[in-house]
Amino acid sequence: MNILSLFVLIPVLTITGIVLIKDMRQVKIVASIGMGLQLLLSALLIFLYVSARHAGDTAEMLFIKDIVWFKSLNIHYAVGVDGISVAMIGLTSIVVFAGIFASWELEFLTKEFFISLILLATGVFGFFISIDLFTMFLFYELAVIPMYLLIGIWGSGPKEYSAMKLTLMLMGASALILVGILGIHFNSAPDGGQMSFNILEISRIKIPMKAQYIFFPLTFVGFGVLGALFPFHTWSPDGHSSAPTAVSMLHAGVLMKLGGYGAFRVAMFLMPEAAHELAWIFIILTTISVVYGAFSAIVQKDLKYINAYSSVSHCGLVLFAILMMNQTAMNGAIIQMISHGLMTALFFALIGMIYSRTHTRLINEMGGLMKVIPFLSVCYVIAGLASLGLPGFSGFVAEMTIFAGAFQHPDLFHRIMTIIAITSIVITAVYILRVIAILLLGPATNEHYEHLTDAKWYEKVSTITLISFIVFIGLAPFWLSSMIRGSLQPIISKILALNPF
Amino acid sequence: MIANQIMFFLFSAVIIVFSILTVTSRKILRAAAYLLFVLVASAGLYFMLNYQFLAAVQLTLYAGGIVVLIIFSILLTSQINQKFEPVEWKKALFSALASIAGAFVTIITILDFKFSATAEAAKEVNMRLVGNSLLSVGKNGYILPFEVISILLLAAMVAAIVIAKKAGPKNPDPQTTKQE
């Protein structure tokens, strides 16, 4: 059995297990065991990957498995990973694991909730391991659909509206992606021969420029919607604010990364020429995303809105860095995806935990929580500091790699855009500290909150898991960074051939 | 020949007049009777064309079976003496326009088209041939449509029974349905 297929198999087995169980309490246990296994498996995968690389395996992708499943269109079930996907898989299993524990208290339709949640995770894992465009798209859809149910059924506030909006926008995006993928497919054999969906095969040929000009924007925008590209980000605040805790975590932590990863793996990797030509448009858009998201976050009153806008800003940085098209910036983008995934999952987990205690998410209605629920508050401060890019946490590593990389661009335009993007670190500090000051510090204003209980064990599991990875990456980024750097080599050499700096 | 022509015109006159009466009559039972005439006249046409078997089927199945069925259902659902309200003039006008236009286009097309008959000898249609063809699996065999029609008839029979059967308990007690 290919180790990668296990990543899809385990969630499916977990779902089967959950379906078969009658007792609601056991559902959580089965879900956590399944996802715990998944986490261990990711650790094993990272270990295997790194040791294979150390052993001198220089193949572009490792653990490749290729099975034809739709012959007439040449669609394969093809899986394989490089350092980037390995890192993303690791991120996903961490966030899903933490997400399971963050929704431990869920009472309503527990079974169905965990089934949908794990189904979502299945889609995400499948997406990251696929190297066949069609299979990838299939998994992508699989990840988007449960979102509607999860928000529509278990959400809060105007949940139907948000769920509908989110799903429609993402569906619109996937329409673009589908067109892009088919376009790539039909242009994958410019000199005749078998057309392909396989990313590796396509990456070896040059798609005709005319096709690239059409399909690069389509795929990039398509994935960009999921990655909260301005002006297609508005599903994010509404969706996040209505979604239940674990879904927000997964969504912001992992699903939004599908956008960045897809934009990188499909749009940039397969069509670097068009990317090179058209990047400037998207660089402007993403720079706007970065600064604009941060400014919007300053005046928000709802915790989830603040975080959603901060996600817009941070994810904008991911796309921004990818578009810089050099090894360092792209490396930074990948690290930023991981770092933001962990951070924002932590944020949403904490917001959910605070909300379940205070029953409000408006920061003005809370205050002085540090005294009442110190554990959660300290975790929130840590999340905040990580988010504003403090050294020692993963956010700093990511941001600095991005900025340093982006600034090495020989073009003055790119460097000026970088400087504009850098201003976001100050604005980020403003809104993070504002929230911390209003929410956690100061005197406890509301006597209703005086007897709140601090974190339960499962909440501690959830937050500590996330924090420890954030700190781990923040303190020792070298291994992760070098793992990703190595995997960026193919695309970089492709770009360098195109445009020697 | 003349006799043939007279027969044809007689039948066609019956068909046309009673077709129109069928769709315009304001008494439903009369409409059914007119339909019967149309169907019988069509059977006459089949006889004229030397398809005796078909004509017989038409008479027994169509004129005999279907019309009786229709009359039964009329008796079940309507008052016989009731006259329909006259058709709304707008509706009648537009429908007539559409029908006439359609008929016009069709007839023009028919008149335009050159039909060319084959020179091959006509085949005598007798019962043996019909029976053999229907159950033959070889060339010119119709076993597949025959079977399909059989199944269709069976299905229609079952469906007719199921649909027309009285529905179960009309208002299921909401208390007893299981709540998730």
Place this chain on the structure above:
Amino acid sequence: MNTGVPLIYFLILAAIMFFAGVYGFLTRRNLITILMSVELILNSVNINFVAYNRYLYPHKLEGFFFSLFVIAVAASEAAVAIAIIINIYRRFTTINVEDVDTMRY
């Protein structure tokens, strides 16, 4: 063919019958009369089939059999339709087609 009646006479006759049926379908409000219009339409088609067969391809029997099958289909259709009509009558106590518009929007 030596009947002395040209083919197109049959075809014109069938066309008139067909559109008479269409007219009935469009104007009638009673479901049963609509059904009758449908019978008219089917019958006109049968006449066409038979006439074509006799005049153009007398050595074959396609048209003949087709009419036969159409009659069978018409019979089953009538049976099902009447069952439906009776069911509708039970539920709505009317068989007026304009009153049965549950499928609207």
Place this chain on the structure above:
Amino acid sequence: MVTFTYTVWILLIPFLMFILLGLAGHKLKPKLSGLLGTSGLAVITALSYITAYLYFFQTEKIDGAFQKIIAYNATWLQLTDDLHIDIGVLIDPISVMMLIVITTVSFMVHIYSLGYMKGEKGFERYYAFLSLFSFSMLGLVLSTNIFEMYIFWELVGISSYLLIGFYYQKPSAVKASKKAFIVTRFADMGFLIGILILSFNTKTLDFITLTDPAGPAIAQGSGISFMGLSVMTWSMIFVYMGGVGKSAMFPFHIWLPDAMEGPTPVSALIHAATMVVAGVYLVARMFPIYALAAPAALDVVAYVGAFSSLFAAVIACTQTDIKRVLAYSTISQIGYMMLALGVSGYGGHEGLGYMASMFHLFTHAMFKALLFLGAGAIIHAVHSNYMNDMGGLRKYLPITHITFLIACLTISGIPPFSGFFSKDEILAAAFSHNKILFAIEYAVAGITAFYMFRLYFNIFWGEDTRYEHTPHEAPVTMTIPLIVLAIGAAVSGIIPFNKLVTSDSKAFESEIEWGIAVPSVLIGLLGIGIAYIFYGKKSSLPDRLAATFKYTYKWAYNKFYIDEIYLFITKKIIFRYISEPVAWFDRHIVDGTMNAIATVTQAVSFRIRGFQSGQLQKYVYVFISGAILLAVIFIYLWH
């Protein structure tokens, strides 16, 4: 050859201590965690002194210059093929000097806090933060490359944030901590941009390569120009922006007075002796580039320093909160150091300003920490920050009084205390470089003496204010640091900085220039004299004077309304005119467009759903007409 690998422990011990106290502190007894923190610091203080001894006296000089020694270096993060962030330890004269300053003051503050913070809630948290600060500050000075420095730079920022906001239930403390972090963060953005420009042009982050007079930064950097200045100048100005923020120079000084909301020992450690001089250290670290490749940037350093020192000194004369007076005095003194760097040249006697600046940094750390700790002891005794609530305290707090007096004399530049030596050299350097700057600094020396003795007389002399409890001398844990620092402040003037810490690491000869020293002492004495006349006895003179220069006084008292300007910019412009419109735009225009698309779709479908009337005959009618139409089209019209 002496190896310095052990210096890694100087970083590791406080870091481990932070982890220990941070994670397990609440399980320990408060006293134990305090002692643990202090003993950790004692160890690294000892290590630092050993390092200083080994470095200055045991290590061979090459070509008469102290060598820069990389004691430890490991790649932390690979950025590009050329650029990589290392975490390492760089030993050279200024870093060793800073080691001494930081560990000494920090050790004293640790001891002092045992008494001062006794019984406070969150005692272990306090020591955890102190350890974090010590770790980051030491990391900052020992950095081997500019990015490592930036990392620790951010870390000192956050420790400062945490410590200012230590009393997190006090709204003013929360506000001050937020302000401090955001203002310095803004400045750090400049630092980061500076680093990026620098690294883009030189392809290295390493200090040794960067500051090598023959290195790429100095050799090629000045060539490319952008908007009239060379890129190296631009990058150095941006880097200096970081320094301005951290060192609270004008216009980023506004956070420092508010930062006094933190516990007083913290003010002594972070906001007087160590962290705020990081900006000076930064310029000193990059000094060869400033001096050789970006002289325009060095002028900026000098003028910003001079202006800040004058500006802060004037404000200090009007403040009544004793910690705020000291805060403004800090700004003023750092302005001195900046100015000294700004007027310095590279190498030999040219580098007098550089040496003077480092010298003053050293002495200032001692006497300013002493002043703050003394102020802490006073506040501890009278439970107030305002000098109006004090008076005649010399009877009650004899040790504090003596040490405070020594500190005041030192800062006023009265011989034989150390401040005299360092200040004299700064003035000498300024005099030889730029007469206007010299004049400003000369005036500031007088103002400094005035406001320090205004403080002194107001606290210790004057009438005996009625106290609710009789003030009593601080416990011994608090007085010992005072005494130690007083000795340091008094005698550190004899350290031969010109032999040890110089711009090119080579010793040079410098004498006290009596032509400048004597007038500076005189103006200091004049300041003291005026202060005595005004405040030594009860006198209406100050009030009358304030009434005469009503507006000037009011402006100075309100800190020239700089805070209000900032408030205007942040609250009005950023919040009201940028963020709120942006948020509105997002909700109503961007999101509105998306919603509008949905609404239009819905409206259209409402319109066209009329076709689905459920009327069978309508459907058939449309169908038939369509079929006829199509037939007509295809049969007759198509050809």
